[in-house]
Amino acid sequence: MRIMITGENGYIGNKIERYLHGSHQDIDIQRISARNFTENSYSFEGVESIIHTAALVHQKESNYTEQDYFDVNCSLTIELAQKAKGAGVRHFVFFSTMAVYSNTTKIMESTPVNPTSLYGKSKLAAEKQLMELADEQFIVSIIRPPMVYGPGCPGNYALLSKLVKKTPVFPLVANERSMIFIDNLTEFVRQLIKNQDEGIFHPQDREYIRTSDMVNEIASVHGRRIIMSKLSGRLLVKLFGRMSIVSKVFGDLTYAKELSKYRDNSYQLVGLKEAIKMSEVTIED
Numbered sequence: 001m002r003i004m005i006t007g008e009n010g011y012i013g014n015k016i017e018r019y020l021h022g023s024h025q026d027i028d029i030q031r032i033s034a035r036n037f038t039e040n041s042y043s044f045e046g047v048e049s050i051i052h053t054a055a056l057v058h059q060k061e062s063n064y065t066e067q068d069y070f071d072v073n074c075s076l077t078i079e080l081a082q083k084a085k086g087a088g089v090r091h092f093v094f095f096s097t098m099a100v101y102s103n104t105t106k107i108m109e110s111t112p113v114n115p116t117s118l119y120g121k122s123k124l125a126a127e128k129q130l131m132e133l134a135d136e137q138f139i140v141s142i143i144r145p146p147m148v149y150g151p152g153c154p155g156n157y158a159l160l161s162k163l164v165k166k167t168p169v170f171p172l173v174a175n176e177r178s179m180i181f182i183d184n185l186t187e188f189v190r191q192l193i194k195n196q197d198e199g200i201f202h203p204q205d206r207e208y209i210r211t212s213d214m215v216n217e218i219a220s221v222h223g224r225r226i227i228m229s230k231l232s233g234r235l236l237v238k239l240f241g242r243m244s245i246v247s248k249v250f251g252d253l254t255y256a257k258e259l260s261k262y263r264d265n266s267y268q269l270v271g272l273k274e275a276i277k278m279s280e281v282t283i284e285d
Helices: 011-023 058-063 066-086 118-133 156-164 182-195 211-221 230-240 244-250 272-280
Strands: 002-006 028-032 047-052 091-095 139-143 147-149 169-171 179-181 199-201 227-229
Touching: 002 011, 011 028, 011 182, 047 066, 047 182, 058 118, 066 091, 066 118, 091 118, 091 182, 118 139, 139 182, 147 156, 147 182, 156 211, 156 244, 156 272, 169 211, 169 230, 179 182, 179 272, 211 227, 211 272, 227 230, 230 244
Parallel strands: 002 028, 002 047, 047 091, 091 139, 139 199, 147 179, 169 227
Antiparallel strands: none
């Protein structure tokens, strides 16, 4: 089996490559830079699946224009897919985002797609054009993961881990969030490319995650005890609940569980306690 993964330095792409190499001895993985593939003579010969993880992400949105986002996340994606289809590649896996949905706290099958960010808008535009390319010879799989966490991951989890090691008190907020541990996501991708299933997928961990539970698990790994404060939690939500960073950490945002069902759900290998232990091993104090 020959697989091509875009995004030479991306976290998810790196983890998928390592995981697939570990689970298959007869797999050949080629990493390419999606931004440079038009200037390079990459060969699609023998490639069965392309896993397209490369993207211009939302964390840097203020530094780029709308055209930048659509050039990278949409136009480049479609150009790659067209070349792959023309070369006889059977399966195209596109990493999209939860941000394609409208502002809501619980995403169900009936929830409309209505992105507000340039990141979400450009990803949704790519989704629509990819589905137009799909046919019996060219299978398109679209993955809309929630927040991804795991060993060495960038973003909010790393910041939360650093905070837990310093603070004695943490706001107690009874929120629920859909998240996915990187090993659960990579196992999902492994099964998806094995089965070559088409459609739109919303993988997530078995259970919704409460930020305070995650904080307690991180503290436990490092032998610390955190005081959970209901008062500070209420004040935080009341005074700063509409701030983007507060909403991301303490707000509710979930996929309905039925959206994430995939075959027998065996991709959900790791629970929260084990996931946090595995994540914290690679983070320096």
